[in-house]
């Protein structure tokens with residue numbers, strides 16, 4: 674029943690801008706997501722991830738720029754776009770007074786399935802999301818994670834061509850998170866285009882064909898997970914120096930600076946060999962470095978490295 678529109682981009686946005694009053698949230702966003710692929714949109718709180726998703730899902734209008742989703746214009750062909758997409762929001766939106774079965778059955782009927790097909794689809798999705806046992810209870814009695822899973826299941830009833838998942842795994846336990854990742858992979862195999870937002874680098878790494886990093890209203894970096902990771906070190910060696918002079922001497926090489934503590938961070942792969950070599954190279958006389966700490970690169974480090982905001 675799915676009709677695939679022509680063109681090989683599931684999502685194509687050009688020059689999207691959006692302001693709320695004086696606040697410029699999006700300052701010219703371009704995105705090109707091939708059909709049947711997964712794009713992870715990464716960004717810190719308030720970066721504009723949800724705003725971007727809402728524009729692409731036709732819930733908000735951009736101030737300027739254009740977006741095509743499933744080959745259709747999100748403004749002039751809005752109602753057709755809506756029939757081909759599904760959106761799971763950042764905050765689970767389920768009807769508390771309906772049971773899991775009722776919710777999915779209703780969604781199936783709204784999507785045009787026969788009563789029998791709607792029930793079969795509901796049962797299939799309930800099983801897939803581990804909700805079979807809870808299917809007959811009202812969502813009011815569900816835990817946060819169960820609500821999220823029901824919300825996700827509801828968005829999949831109609832087998833969308835383009836699926837938007839806004840922080841889909843926030844609040845899920847590790848097992849449910851794995852299940853969701855598996856599901857997204859299956860959807861991609863079936864040809865669904867997926868745009869998901871996430872705060873978790875690991876999630877982007879495991880799931881996404883490409884990653885776009887949103888910062889200061891723009892796409893600060895875009896590429897495969899491997900490409901982006903190669904631009905930031907996996908670990909950071911934080912050195913606390915004994916003197917201001919030693920600090921100043923090393924500062925140009927640092928990716929992280931905390932002058933008040935005479936501490937700065939340098940990229941490293943985290944191996945003992947590299948850390949030892951770095952320490953020897955930076956402080957051959959063993960007088961300048963007081964302490965060191967090895968830490969994994971955090972999402973912050975990645976953002977900072979990619980946007981250069983830390984230098």
Ligand SMILES: Nc1ncnc2c1ncn2[C@@H]1O[C@H](COP(=O)(O)OP(=O)(O)OP(=O)(O)O)[C@@H](O)[C@H]1O
Pocket residue numbers: 693696698716717718719720721722723724725763
């Ligand atoms: N309806 C609105 N009215 C005014 N400001 C808004 C509105 N919606 C979003 N904003 C502002 O736009 C900015 C981007 O918000 P958005 O929700 O898109 O960020 P986000 O990247 O999804 O963040 P988070 O990681 O916290 O979900 C924020 O500063 C937010 O306060």
Ligand SMILES: [Mg+2]
Pocket residue numbers: 722723724763839
């Ligand atoms: Mg958001």
